Amino acid sequence: xxxxxxxxxxxxxxxxxxxxxxxxxxxxxxxxxxxxxxxxxxxxxxxxxxxxxxxxxxxxxxxxxxxxxxxxxxxxxxxxxxxxxxxxxxxxxxxxxxxxxxxxxxxxxxxxxxxxx
Amino acid sequence: xxxxxxxxxxxxxxxxxxxxxxxxxxxxxxxxxxxxxxxxxxxxxxxxxxxxxxxxxxxxxxxxxxxxxxxxxxxxxxxxxxxxxxxxxxxxxxxxxxxxxxxxxxxxxxxxx
Numbered sequence: 001x002x003x004x005x006x007x008x009x010x011x012x013x014x015x016x017x018x019x020x021x022x023x024x025x026x027x028x029x030x031x032x033x034x035x036x037x038x039x040x041x042x043x044x045x046x047x048x049x050x051x052x053x054x055x056x057x058x059x060x061x062x063x064x065x066x067x068x069x070x071x072x073x074x075x076x077x078x079x080x081x082x083x084x085x086x087x088x089x090x091x092x093x094x095x096x097x098x099x100x101x102x103x104x105x106x107x108x109x110x111x112x113x114x115x116x117x
Numbered sequence: 118x119x120x121x122x123x124x125x126x127x128x129x130x131x132x133x134x135x136x137x138x139x140x141x142x143x144x145x146x147x148x149x150x151x152x153x154x155x156x157x158x159x160x161x162x163x164x165x166x167x168x169x170x171x172x173x174x175x176x177x178x179x180x181x182x183x184x185x186x187x188x189x190x191x192x193x194x195x196x197x198x199x200x201x202x203x204x205x206x207x208x209x210x211x212x213x214x215x216x217x218x219x220x221x222x223x224x225x226x227x228x229x230x
Contacts, residue, residue: 042222042223048217090160106163108162109160
């Protein structure tokens, strides 16, 4: 079974540009979550999508947005990039999104490393 | 708001030494607790998890963790570490609904051979 696939793996942008990152979840998983990982702030939750609907959102500015498609693939977008957006962006998939049957286990991809110059 | 505190940022051990990594969380409701591991150059993967029942949970590679509700703690243990356990370890918590994990800052473990 293929794991979570994120593209691109590495990218370099300049301040003010925008970027789109893509995530393909494990087949059959309907929940996709995004996390930002930096040395200073650690792992921080961005948002979660389930069946094309945003279920949860973290404390990030509106420049950070996402969406999920009918095949469960997800994209996140960061507009007007700032130097502080340099980070490893991790995508995680899960079969469910809460409820009594939720195992809570997330399956992570290898991440997209964004460098903003 | 939920928060997770990991007591040590860097730990260095010799092979065969015992390991205990501390984790305390702040959340008033029912929680799910996790330890994830990130080996060098690899993606985050689940080590073990606690949802309910026996507070002593066993995970992969000989790791175990004990949930102590009165202390809001979920410490990770391994009786005898190996060089291959060198990695960064993250404690995480979420409520019973939703997949919003709150992670601790992580503990980098280096095992000397």
